[in-house]
Amino acid sequence: MAYLSIHDDGPVRVIRIARDERLNALNLELVDELVAALEAADAEEQVRAIVLTGGDKAFAAGADIAEMAEASAVEMKLRDQFRVWDRIRGVHKPVIAAVRGFALGGGCELALACDLVIAGERAKFGQPEVKLGLMPGAGGTQWLARRLGKARALELLWLGEPISAQEALALGLVNRVVPDDACVQAAVDLGKRLAEMPPVALRCIKEAVYQAMDTALADGLEAERNLFYLLFATEDAREGMRAFMERRKPTFRGR
Ligand code: CAA
Secondary structure, X not given: OOOEEEEEEOOEEEEEEOOHHHOOOEOHHHHHHHHHHHHHHHHOOOOOEEEEEOOOOEEEOOEOHHHHOOOOHHHHHHHOOOHHHHHHHOOOOOEEEEEOOEEEOHHHHHHHHOOEXXXXXXXXXXXXXXXXXXXXXXXXXHHXXXXXXXXXXXXXXXXXXXXXXXXXXXXXOOOEEEOHHHHHXXXXXXXXXXXXXXXXXXXXXXXXXXXXXOOOHHHHHHHHHHHHHHHHHOXXXXXXXXXXXXXXXXXXXXX
């Protein structure tokens, strides 16, 4: 792992992007490593939630401009560097971004691709690609249009100016804002709370919520119902309901 540092805090896998000297610019190798690390965490049973973070100054300052500056359109098409990002959406476990400093361009898209976002109070979110003569390529137009609506998405994307953590909170892009030095711990604590929840139910809820962003309401409601009924096949649902009836704390095992 050239660009990541990884450790576990109990059931929470903490993945830190550690290319600080380039403000965590996301080069091809780094993104490959990151996707592999997310998939590995997803596959390991003892990991119940994943925290993705960066450095103090930058969560990530975007795709690596040096890698793209001289590339032709044909080279970019053949390289197809953002296809691998689709695999981030395939991670079933909760992924929480802990964002300190800059989350710009691909860095903002990476935060938006996570399920939940905890922001440090000096974090800055933005899609400055327009200032490079570009546009987002790793999902920024889609995430922002869906989550903010057309007008606010276009303003952010057209002007390319970053917004503060507080503004991102008001827009619903982040879950909470905390002091910078408490950011990673707050994300880990949230991960630990999720780790106490029944994993199969968390997975089905995630699937249903992402489907809601992507389908007609009737299809989404149908899918949600079917996932709900499916959970009755899990031991955890039985345990959760029984524990409620017996007025005790449930123990969930992911089965
Ligand atoms: N790619 C490559 N290198 C980058 C980088 C990036 N996205 N962002 C920062 N760096 C490098 C700088 O070149 C610099 O390297 P050197 O020390 O070798 O010169 C180093 O990181 C530190 O950066 P700065 O000196 O620029 O730091 P600063 O504090 O003065 O400015 C900043 C910080 C405002 C974030 C500024 O670095 C910046 O504007 N970065 C680019 C942001 C951007 O445009 N991102 C979008 C990229 S395109 C994209 O992401 C497409 C997509 O949809 C995925």
